Amino acid sequence: MGTGTLHIDLEAIAANWRALDAMTGADCETAATVKANAYGLGVTQVAPRLFREGCRAYFVATADEGLELRRTLGPEPRIYAFYGHMPGDTATLQRADVVPMICSLDQLARHLEALPRHPFGIQLDTGMNRLGLKMAEWAATAELTLKAHPVLVMSHLSDGDDPESPRNADQLARFHEMTDGIEVPRSLAATGGVLLGPDYHFDMIRPGVGLYGGLPFAAAEPVVTLEVPVVTCFDIEPGETVGYGGTWKAPAPSRVATIAAGYADGLPRTLSSNLDVMAGPVSCPVVGRVSMDLIGVDISHLDRDPERVTVLDAHRGIDSLAEAAGTIGYEILTALGRRYGRRYRGLDA
Numbered sequence: 272m273g274t275g276t277l278h279i280d281l282e283a284i285a286a287n288w289r290a291l292d293a294m295t296g297a298d299c300e301t302a303a304t305v306k307a308n309a310y311g312l313g314v315t316q317v318a319p320r321l322f323r324e325g326c327r328a329y330f331v332a333t334a335d336e337g338l339e340l341r342r343t344l345g346p347e348p349r350i351y352a353f354y355g356h357m358p359g360d361t362a363t364l365q366r367a368d369v370v371p372m373i374c375s376l377d378q379l380a381r382h383l384e385a386l387p388r389h390p391f392g393i394q395l396d397t398g399m400n401r402l403g404l405k406m407a408e409w410a411a412t413a414e415l416t417l418k419a420h421p422v423l424v425m426s427h428l429s430d431g432d433d434p435e436s437p438r439n440a441d442q443l444a445r446f447h448e449m450t451d452g453i454e455v456p457r458s459l460a461a462t463g464g465v466l467l468g469p470d471y472h473f474d475m476i477r478p479g480v481g482l483y484g485g486l487p488f489a490a491a492e493p494v495v496t497l498e499v500p501v502v503t504c505f506d507i508e509p510g511e512t513v514g515y516g517g518t519w520k521a522p523a524p525s526r527v528a529t530i531a532a533g534y535a536d537g538l539p540r541t542l543s544s545n546l547d548v549m550a551g552p553v554s555c556p557v558v559g560r561v562s563m564d565l566i567g568v569d570i571s572h573l574d575r576d577p578e579r580v581t582v583l584d585a586h587r588g589i590d591s592l593a594e595a596a597g598t599i600g601y602e603i604l605t606a607l608g609r610r611y612g613r614r615y616r617g618l619d620a
């Protein structure tokens with residue numbers, strides 16, 4: 272086995288979905304956001320496990336992701352695409368029975384023209400300025416659009432992960448202003464919005480990162496463990512350096528392990544000298560720069576050479592790695608490399 276092994280706990284993902292579901296009322300549906308291959312963890316494994324847990328609504332980004340998911344889950348669940356109805360998507364949306372979440376007036380026109388009887392949803396921009404109809408656009412077109420019977424109206428919070436941000440209440444107020452009194456089911460909350468409380472839940476929540484064990488869902492069960500084999504171990508003299516650019520210099524006679532992962536496997540170069548890995552119960556600092564496929568680790572304090580080290584586990588999750596790398600857990604998750612072997616716990620037989 273030449274590469275690392277990524278352990279993905281589908282039971283923990285199911286438990287996290289249940290926990291978020293339990294925070295909402297009985298008349299609020301709990302969907303799952305599984306875009307980008309379920310945040311890199313494998314949509315063909317994650318989605319069926321959530322389906323078994325009772326999840327019947329899924330969000331992806333692209334129509335093609337919707338098609339893959341439809342093939343995985345069969346005809347029953349609803350699948351919504353955040354990119355809406357892009358040029359060239361018509362056949363895929365139709366074939367895969369995917370609901371485009373319309374995000375502009377151009378898309379709305381395209382959709383009603385190309386697939387007049389195909390269900391669609393509407394995205395409203397309440398202040399994030401990314402996707403969705405603006406207040407004035409909605410005011411001008413809502414009456415006509417509602418006659419075409421959208422199946423869902425949604426918006427997205429820019430600061431949902433920060434309960435202190437005044438933008439949350441602003442966006443909530445604007446969402447009310449734009450949608451109160453309409454008959455269509457409404458959705459505002461991703462993971463962060465769920466945690467902001469019932470005012471933000473409306474008819475459907477659509478968490479992503481919380482399912483996969485990431486912040487802002489601090490109470491989430493950890494989902495991923497990453498073990499990486501050691502390629503070689505050797506001694507170096509005081510004053511010798513390790514890796515590209517010689518950024519780490521041995522202060523004393525040292526022993527170094529070179530491990531089989533690097534930035535090509537989703538361990539960012541910015542982690543260099545800012546990360547510890549575990550050899551069994553013992554913490555070992557990364558030394559020198561992270562290279563494409565290899566990382567140096569100081570093992571001078573171990574009694575014997577390890578065969579493998581743990582980079583991610585229940586105690587050092589994606590968010591501690593993210594902090595060490597100067598990024599967010601989402602980016603660590605979605606970058607975890609394709610070279611790793613993947614082992615799933617809780618896979619359907």
Ligand SMILES: *Cc1c(COP(=O)(O)O)cnc(C)c1O
Binds near residue numbers: 306462463481
């Ligand atoms: C990605 C995304 C989600 C899920 O967000 P999390 O923060 O991962 O829970 C929900 N809604 C939209 C529009 C998104 O882009």
